[in-house]
Amino acid sequence: MEVLMDCYFEEVFKNLDRDCLFSRTKRRELVQYFWTVIAGCAKGETNECDYESSCRHFVLSALRYHEKSRNENGQVCLMGKYHNVLYVAAKLAFDWSLQDNYTVARLLDEIYSCEKTFERLFLGAIFGTTAPHFIAGWKSDFKDKEENVHALVYFLDHATNANLEYKDGDISRRFIDVPLESCGRSPPVRILVQIGGSEMLLILLRFGATLDLENTSTNPVETILDKLKESNRKYPYEMVTCLRVILRVIPTIKLTVDMNEYKNFDYEADYNYQRRTVLEKYSHMLEDHLIPSARCGLRPTELKHLCRCSIRHRLWENFQLPFGIRKLPIPVALQKYIDLCID
Template sequence: MEVLIDCYFDKLFEEMDRSCLASRYKRREMVDYFSDVINSCSRAENLDKQDVCERIVMSALRYHNITMMENGHVCLLGKFHNVLYVAAKLCFDWNLNNNEIVSRLLNDIYYCEKTFERILVGAIFGTRVTHFLSGWKSDFEDREENLRALLYFLHHATLGKLEYRCTFTPVKRRFIDIPMESYGQALPLRVAIQHGAPDILLIMLRYGASVEPDRLAPSPLEMLLNKLSEYDAQPGQDRIVYPEQLLLCLRLVLRTVSSAFFKTPGHIAEQSGVFSVSIYEQYPTLVEQKLLPPERSGLSPPELRHLCRCRIRETLFENWALPHGIRELQIPESLRNYLDLLRD
């Protein structure tokens, strides 16, 4: 069956135009076609559907790799690359659980694109916006399906312990921290914050997305506090009215931050000798508005329970056990939810 599918796959794609998979509806037609093949083969040959799906996905990876090697290890793009997204949709639709194959698929996507934004942006922005921002449409049906697809690939990337070298840093990054090229090399977590999407932000934080600053941008917490500090009280109002989505994002990020201090920029630190500033000194208005609890603003020491959460999550992250390893801990369910950032 393997040789038969490979030959059939090659013949099918040889007859197709280079741009045949540029449109989402064409990719979906191809996914539907292969889904029919999976159902037909499993009935006719009495085979497991997962096995047939594996074989088709492997044929797609083989086709992509052969055409790339024949071109000096440079992807030919067009149908030769978009076949990977047909394979990705098949993996998700059939819940392919072969981690080796899904990891190979993610590695091939990154080798050609140096980003995973085509998997990420549909979950962040929904399906309509992606076409205007990136010039293509998400392969998944709606934002809900995009979220589930992101969770699927996040799970496999974690299970496969996948790390990638990025252009602007010598340190390898995990799937959830790969910069998004079409968005100024911003990390996905920062894009989610800019868009004000607490649901996708929670998913990213649960999987250990970085909340540290880098040379391109401040920390996510600073981003949120800067955005909130731009709001003023309207005439006739005693208090400032902040967007609820931003407040939700702030509460989620505060669950992951142990330190209540920001590092002073290097050139300022050298001149002033001040190497860090507390949150309540930097954003006194936000503290007065009680957007930041005393334990997170530097006015009071953080709770021991919170410090334990941060340290345990750090250890789980280092061992590729976030978030699913939390469920294996022999602790009460309420503490599992607390460690998993599902509650304060």
């Protein structure tokens, strides 16, 4: 199988036009071709039908071809078919549920080394299959939004198991937090907060996506609260759901402190500012029970919730979200609570 794949890339693929995989239709045709090859080679194995091994051989061959073409060009990716073959490999890895974590992690590393983003794996799950064409000029390799979501979860699982982190200057980010270039270099969580994508937001937070609560311009809690404030008490369901999901992750609402008001800033000033801002600026949301008084400093935060936040942080540090929750020796109801499924 491995020899067959290498021969294809060396004897057939190299003679194809550079832009032969620019069209999604052409990529799907190649996926279907190799889907048949993988199935045929697996059935031809002497010991047993090994689809996993056949799929792994193809992905590794695609990675070798991409790496070789880049090395021959002075460590600069030629893009075109030389790069798009990685997305053919990604689609086949997902279709055959390739479980070899090392191979899938290498695939993600190769994509990032050229693009410095994973937007072609995220945008389809966030916006559906049509929007990426208008946002970034390409079409998703997965057939519909549901398959895009399943594919994203598949790669999130592998990235988590492989403890993948990517350098962006002096900052290291995990796969789930890498900014999307075509969306103003915003992280996926920020985009979902802006559009009110509560279902995808829950998925990403379960996998340990981080909320940039310290950034005064991108604080997701304040973004949602301000949008709800503008609705004149006709609260959009998706925004309300986003707020409730985020409140399951953070110990308490942390609002941006106006330093001009507190020249001698200290903990007590911060605490009083939080309380006063909530009471004055978002009082109607308190009355409508959108903001729990125990999550905004008006009452002590529930010990159960603080324990959930602490446990999730420890699991996040060890790349164990969300599946490591199932290993905890606690009742199923508490596992669901820690996994953000209930509040």
